Amino acid sequence: xxxxxxxxxxxxxxxxxxxxxxxxxxxxxxxxxxxxxxxxxxxxxxxxxxxxxxxxxxxxxxxxxxxxxxxxxxxxxxxxxxxxxxxxxxxxxxxxxxxxxxxxxxxxxxxxxxxxxxxxxxxxxxxxxxxxxxxxxxxxxxxxxxxxxxxxxxxxxxxxxxxxxxxxxxxxxxxxxxxxxxxxxxxxxxxxxxxxxxxxxxxxxxxxxxxxxxxxxxxxxxxxxxxxxxxxxxxxxxxxxxxxxxxxxxxxxxxxxxxxxxxxxxxxxxxxxxxxxxxxxxxxxxxxxxxxxxxxxxxxxxxxxxxxxxxxx
Amino acid sequence: xxxxxxxxxxxxxxxxxxxxxxxxxxxxxxxxxxxxxxxxxxxxxxxxxxxxxxxxxxxxxxxxxxxxxxxxxxxxxxxxxxxxxxxxxxxxxxxxxxxxxxxxxxxxxxxxxxxxxxxxxxxxxxxxxxxxxxxxxxxxxxxxxxxxxxxxxxxxxxxxxxxxxxxxxxxxxxxxxxxxxxxxxxxxxxxxxxxxxxxxxxxxx
Numbered sequence: 001x002x003x004x005x006x007x008x009x010x011x012x013x014x015x016x017x018x019x020x021x022x023x024x025x026x027x028x029x030x031x032x033x034x035x036x037x038x039x040x041x042x043x044x045x046x047x048x049x050x051x052x053x054x055x056x057x058x059x060x061x062x063x064x065x066x067x068x069x070x071x072x073x074x075x076x077x078x079x080x081x082x083x084x085x086x087x088x089x090x091x092x093x094x095x096x097x098x099x100x101x102x103x104x105x106x107x108x109x110x111x112x113x114x115x116x117x118x119x120x121x122x123x124x125x126x127x128x129x130x131x132x133x134x135x136x137x138x139x140x141x142x143x144x145x146x147x148x149x150x151x152x153x154x155x156x157x158x159x160x161x162x163x164x165x166x167x168x169x170x171x172x173x174x175x176x177x178x179x180x181x182x183x184x185x186x187x188x189x190x191x192x193x194x195x196x197x198x199x200x201x202x203x204x205x206x207x208x209x210x211x212x213x214x215x216x217x218x219x220x221x222x223x224x225x226x227x228x229x230x231x232x233x234x235x236x237x238x239x240x241x242x243x244x245x246x247x248x249x250x251x252x253x254x255x256x257x258x259x260x261x262x263x264x265x266x267x268x269x270x271x272x273x274x275x276x277x278x279x280x281x282x283x284x285x286x287x288x289x290x291x292x293x294x295x296x297x298x299x300x301x302x303x304x305x306x307x308x309x310x311x312x313x
Numbered sequence: 314x315x316x317x318x319x320x321x322x323x324x325x326x327x328x329x330x331x332x333x334x335x336x337x338x339x340x341x342x343x344x345x346x347x348x349x350x351x352x353x354x355x356x357x358x359x360x361x362x363x364x365x366x367x368x369x370x371x372x373x374x375x376x377x378x379x380x381x382x383x384x385x386x387x388x389x390x391x392x393x394x395x396x397x398x399x400x401x402x403x404x405x406x407x408x409x410x411x412x413x414x415x416x417x418x419x420x421x422x423x424x425x426x427x428x429x430x431x432x433x434x435x436x437x438x439x440x441x442x443x444x445x446x447x448x449x450x451x452x453x454x455x456x457x458x459x460x461x462x463x464x465x466x467x468x469x470x471x472x473x474x475x476x477x478x479x480x481x482x483x484x485x486x487x488x489x490x491x492x493x494x495x496x497x498x499x500x501x502x503x504x505x506x507x508x509x510x511x512x513x514x515x516x517x518x
Contacts, residue, residue, distance in 0.1 A: 077479065081480065084478070084479070084480055091471035101478060102476070
């Protein structure tokens with residue numbers, strides 16, 4: 001807590017959430033008509049869930065990197081659980097599924113804890129990629145083999161490999177910025193989530209042209225451009241918590257916004273191909289854990305790689 | 314100690330497989346009941362038990378096979394001390410009433426959890442029900458019969474697996490079933506089986 005920037009950020013976040021709570025309170029007294037009331041109720045439960053998530057994030061920071069890693073490991077666990085639940089796995093897949101959960105989730109996060117970056121980068125894309133189909137093939141069922149294997153691979157890549165790149169920011173070493181890693185994690189999550197919210201707001205206010213009506217009816221070009229650019233601007237304004245110049249911070253934020261948008265779109269298509277509307281019912285007002293993390297799955301590895309490639313040693 | 318073990322078991326169940334109760338055709342009330350469900354895994358008993366609200370769980374006993382749950386200290390501890398099971402013989406000696414322990418529990422005012430298939434299926438279909446449910450319905454007309462569908466359990470913990478995989482499971486509680494005037498054994502058992510199966514087809518209930 002000796003860093004003044006943390007205090008400023010925390011005050012800022014609490015201020016925004018207070019404004020959100022106040023707005024939803026005022027709106028709930030004025031809301032007329034059923035559609036309006038549903039929107040306000042939705043806003044209400046979203047703001048409440050935000051308070052909880054911010055509290056968890058603050059606790060993670062205060063209690064140190066191990067707690068942060070455990071929290072992200074649990075997030076991966078719940079996201080993978082949601083994905084596998086909606087995927088029609090068979091009893092013959094059991095060994096591969098259990099290995100994905102009980103071996104590769106702990107391994108991936110232990111590798112971050114151990115700061116073993118080279119193995120962290122390949123444990124899932126190489127070793128899980130090759131091991132899981134072997135476990136499945138030993139069960140002897142060849143029916144839909146490729147499909148079943150591919151679904152588990154996708155689930156593991158998205159929910160464990162990709163999401164783990166967010167807390168992996170904690171092991172990057174950037175000269176002159178030692179001990180500031182948690183702020184970059186904050187930068188990533190703040191830009192992703194702000195971009196989601198702002199795209200939603202711009203879409204509601206001015207959305208006309210849908211980007212992919214069949215995949216995600218709520219995503220509009222107006223929302224993407226308005227919300228995305230505002231989030232990138234906020235990101236540029238947050239340069240003082242990053243190793244970047246204001247321009248670089250804006251560029252990074254833009255990359256996060258675009259990746260996050262693509263993540264939302266792709267995860268939405270996967271969800272629909274599995275025949276569901278939400279990934280789960282874990283967070284009231286937010287659907288499942290994966291409904292909140294969909295943008296992070298794409299944004300985290302991209303941001304990690306760009307930061308690692310251009311800034312870290 | 315037992316209370317703590319119960320909390321741990323429920324927490325572990327929620328963490329791994331969720332196992333929340335969804336009351337689609339009936340409400341959780343204090344009426345004496347027999348919950349009967351499809352059987353796909355060794356977790357079924359625990360999940361259905363954990364899906365009940367605390368107050369109902371305290372007055373409900375799962376019916377478990379003595380040849381599995383009665384063997385080994387850990388299993389016996391879970392079955393008898395934590396779950397408060399009624400153990401039955403699957404192969405009762407001729408001339409004895411295999412349902413006697415169930416009748417005794419019902420006489421005590423307890424509700425029961427029953428798996429009328431008698432053994433675990435492979436999850437894709439529900440096997441024909443054994444007669445116990447009919448016999449109890451016949452002799453205990455005052456006890457409500459509630460069909461329950463346990464979703465996904467055969468995927469989470471298939472036959473032959475050593476550990477359950479974390480896949481969300483749910484227990485769906487349907488509308489009470491009554492033995493009709495003069496209804497034949499087979500007709501009733503088939504109707505009961507269909508009531509459970511219908512709960513497993515989303516969109517129908």
